[in-house]
Amino acid sequence: MRLARRILIWAALAAAIGVPIAAAAMSPQLAWRGPIYIIAGFAGIVALGLVLVQPLLIGGYLPGLQAYRGRRVHHWIGGTLVAAIVIHVAGLWITSPPDMIDALTFTSPTPFSPFGVIAMWAIFAVALLASLRRRLGLRPRTWRIAHTVLAVIIVVGSVAHAVLIEGTMETVTKVALCTLVVVAAAKVLGDLWLWRKRGTLRDSSVARQ
Amino acid sequence: MTAFLFNRRSLLVAGSAVLASGVSGLLLPARAEGLAPTASMPGGANNYRKGAATVERIGKGGFWMSGTVRRAGDGAPLAGQRIQIWAHTVEGQEHEPQSHGATLTDKDGKFRLEMPQIIPIFGQPHGHLAYDSGEFKTVFLRPVMKSARETSLEAHFVLQPA
Numbered sequence: 001m002r003l004a005r006r007i008l009i010w011a012a013l014a015a016a017i018g019v020p021i022a023a024a025a026m027s028p029q030l031a032w033r034g035p036i037y038i039i040a041g042f043a044g045i046v047a048l049g050l051v052l053v054q055p056l057l058i059g060g061y062l063p064g065l066q067a068y069r070g071r072r073v074h075h076w077i078g079g080t081l082v083a084a085i086v087i088h089v090a091g092l093w094i095t096s097p098p099d100m101i102d103a104l105t106f107t108s109p110t111p112f113s114p115f116g117v118i119a120m121w122a123i124f125a126v127a128l129l130a131s132l133r134r135r136l137g138l139r140p141r142t143w144r145i146a147h148t149v150l151a152v153i154i155v156v157g158s159v160a161h162a163v164l165i166e167g168t169m170e171t172v173t174k175v176a177l178c179t180l181v182v183v184a185a186a187k188v189l190g191d192l193w194l195w196r197k198r199g200t201l202r203d204s205s206v207a208r209q
Numbered sequence: 210m211t212a213f214l215f216n217r218r219s220l221l222v223a224g225s226a227v228l229a230s231g232v233s234g235l236l237l238p239a240r241a242e243g244l245a246p247t248a249s250m251p252g253g254a255n256n257y258r259k260g261a262a263t264v265e266r267i268g269k270g271g272f273w274m275s276g277t278v279r280r281a282g283d284g285a286p287l288a289g290q291r292i293q294i295w296a297h298t299v300e301g302q303e304h305e306p307q308s309h310g311a312t313l314t315d316k317d318g319k320f321r322l323e324m325p326q327i328i329p330i331f332g333q334p335h336g337h338l339a340y341d342s343g344e345f346k347t348v349f350l351r352p353v354m355k356s357a358r359e360t361s362l363e364a365h366f367v368l369q370p371a
Contacts, residue, residue, distance in 0.1 A: 032299050032328050092331070096303060098255035099331045109251040109351055110332050165332035166357060 006063035013056070017049035020177045023170035030168060040091025041168050047084040050077050051158050052181045055151075059188035075130065082127045085120050112164035119157025126150040148189065155185040243282035246346070246369040253349030256303040257339055261293045267310035267324035268300040273361040274336055275321040278314045281369040286318025292366070293339040294322055297330035303337070329357050338364045346371050 024045055030038055053062075057074040060066040065073050093100040103113035126147055129136075133143055159178040162169065274294050278287045295309040302308060312322040327334055334354040341347045345368035352364045 029328060032297070034302065096256060096331060099252065102252050102255065107251055109253075109353075112332055166329045166334060167332055 009061070009063055013053070013062070016052060016177060016180050020169060020173035021045055021049070023173045024168040027168035027170065033168075034095065036091050037095040038168075040088050040095060043084045043087035043091065044162075045169060047081055047088060048158055048162055048177060048181065050081045050084065051154060052177065052184055053077055054081070055184040055188035059184075059191055061188075078127055078130060081123055085123055089120065110164075112161045115157045115164070116161035119154050119161060122150045122153040122157060126154070151185065152189075155181055244279065244284040244367055246281040247348050247350070247365065247367045249347070249349040250351040253337060253351040254339070255337065255351075256295065257293075257337065257341075257349065258295070258304070258306065258309050259341070261295065261309040261311045263291065263312060264310040264322075267294070267322065268298065268307060269325055270323035271360065272298070272324050272326045273321060274324055274338070274364070275319070275361065276338070276364040276366065278318045278320065278340065278366040278368060281367050284367070286314070286316070287345075287368065288314055288316045288318060290314045290318070290320075290340065290345075290366075290368075291342050292320050292322075293341065294324060294336065296324070296327045296336040298325035298327055300325040303330060326360065327354060327357075327362065334359075336362050336364070338366075340366055340368060343371060345369060 021042070024042065033041070054074060054077055056062050057065055057070040057077065060070050062070065089100065089104075092103075099108070102108040103110070103117055106114050106117065108114070129138070129143070129146060129150075138146075159181055162174060162178055274296075276292070278290045278292065279285060280287055291311050291313055293309065293311040295303060297303045298308055300307060308325075310322060310324065312320050314320045327336055334357040335351055336354075338350045338352070339348070341349075348366055348368065350364045350366070352362050354362055
């Protein structure tokens with residue numbers, strides 16, 4: 001029974017991320033795009049998938065990756081997320097430099113661009129803070145608040161960015177993935193708040209780590 | 210003593226007054242200063258290539274870009290004006306030469322150019338048009354299609370002397 005549950009959770013996560021990617025891979029739009037543009041687009045979709053994984057790891061919802069291991073993987077996925085965003089932006093820049101410059105300078109005519117750019121800066125900021133946290137001597141409380149605020153910006157920005165774009169992602173699978181991203185983030189924020197309030201953090205190192 | 214009050218309410222009142230006058234100016238252009246010139250759109254000039262050739266059709270066609278060109282003020286149609294058109298289509302990306310072409314307006318100030326089907330690029334199915342011939346001020350437009358399935362798109366120019 002426990003094994004079945006583990007398999008089910010991992011299969012659900014694989015489907016939640018894999019199905020939208022597979023659907024995008026079948027998009028007729030791909031026929032009219034160059035390889036760099038295609039890679040840039042998929043880097044964005046993968047990044048959205050990683051934004052779903054991050055709260056699941058911190059909440060300890062993924063079997064086999066709870067507590068310390070979950071947080072280790074969370075750090076690695078965070079780094080991968082930064083890399084995916086860099087590939088996404090660099091690829092789009094190569095595809096159409098003026099459109100990317102407009103987006104980065106918040107002068108783009110497309111409504112989704114500022115959401116994506118804000119989420120990008122929030123991802124970079126949280127990665128930078130995480131790597132400099134000890135050196136800066138950030139107090140756990142300060143770090144927690146900073147990370148929470150940035151995480152909310154990342155989730156809202158990424159989802160708004162993805163939903164408003166008319167690209168290779170298929171609408172139903174895109175909206176489903178975005179919904180899961182929001183639900184996962186809300187769930188972990190709620191759980192962390194509850195565990196802290198009860199003083200029963202599953203693993204006390206969550207507060208210290 | 211009369212303190213100058215600049216609170217949120219006064220800002221809202223003043224702001225909406227400015228907005229109302231501005232909007233009515235757009236809605237009723239012929240009243241005071243006449244037909245207002247079209248402003249360039251953000252991103253309109255992206256991937257522009259100067260001097261696109263006047264063509265019968267861009268590529269194999271299948272999609273129609275059309276519109277009008279009028280003079281600011283009296284709204285008179287402008288004949289023989291060169292409008293340059295480009296987009297990301299099924300036959301090429303925005304920056305590629307084969308995606309660009311130009312056409313001239315007829316005696317009624319209308320233009321219409323067949324081009325390949327526009328497809329979404331950078332998240333929106335859109336086209337680009339430019340008036341850049343010198344006699345009037347340069348204008349770059351970037352109209353967006355309501356749906357990627359549409360097979361036509363319109364853009365309208367109101368030009369002012371350079």
